[in-house]
Amino acid sequence: MYLPKHFSLEAAAGLKAIRDFPFAVILTPGPAGELPPFSQAPMMLDPDADPERPALLGHVARANGQAPAFAAEGPISAIFTGPNGYISPNWYPSKRAGKGVVPTWNYTAVQVTGRIRPIADAAGKRRIVDLLSRLFEGDGPGAWRLDDEPEDYVRKMLGGITAFVLEIETVEAKAKLSQNRSAEDRAGVIESLRAIEAHALADAMAEIDR
Numbered sequence: 001m002y003l004p005k006h007f008s009l010e011a012a013a014g015l016k017a018i019r020d021f022p023f024a025v026i027l028t029p030g031p032a033g034e035l036p037p038f039s040q041a042p043m044m045l046d047p048d049a050d051p052e053r054p055a056l057l058g059h060v061a062r063a064n065g066q067a068p069a070f071a072a073e074g075p076i077s078a079i080f081t082g083p084n085g086y087i088s089p090n091w092y093p094s095k096r097a098g099k100g101v102v103p104t105w106n107y108t109a110v111q112v113t114g115r116i117r118p119i120a121d122a123a124g125k126r127r128i129v130d131l132l133s134r135l136f137e138g139d140g141p142g143a144w145r146l147d148d149e150p151e152d153y154v155r156k157m158l159g160g161i162t163a164f165v166l167e168i169e170t171v172e173a174k175a176k177l178s179q180n181r182s183a184e185d186r187a188g189v190i191e192s193l194r195a196i197e198a199h200a201l202a203d204a205m206a207e208i209d210r
Helices: 011-020 122-137 151-158 183-195 199-209
Strands: 023-027 038-042 055-061 075-087 104-119 161-176
Touching: 011 075, 011 104, 011 161, 023 055, 038 055, 055 104, 055 122, 075 161, 075 199, 104 122, 104 199, 122 151, 122 161, 183 199
Parallel strands: none
Antiparallel strands: 023 038, 023 075, 055 161, 075 104, 104 161
């Protein structure tokens, strides 16, 4: 990841961004000279992992052509993208004051690399599916639970997935949120983003300012 110092975030901030935006592009090595295969899937930090050795939980369809890579130990990388959007030069007060400016794109992104630990047993796969569904369902009235479904159906569905743990070795986190602009220009961008209801990106910029 291209990571200028003024856009770099600490690893802890990167892990928080993963919690907030858990949908990932997951890459595994391809044959020499070919682009790496990738899949898209939600992932979550393993609540039972050692805080000093965080890990991510995930699964893909067994029919996915990349599934054999997840079923074997090996290197893996996952990329998470948070709020992002176009930034118009017209939003900068400095432009109105006569300064030359250009468009840009603001965004947050996290790339983690590590090793795959395959989860092949039914209990382990069930745990991953249960944890992911509980995370996204929440605890409100009527929240769906895996145990709501007939057991034979659950066993069949678990047989159709390939589950794995991504044991994290490195975290690179980036927030390109106009930190290289003046406070006045940043305020102008935030105001303009809110005017077009791009509140998630505006909130991310405001959070960086705190």
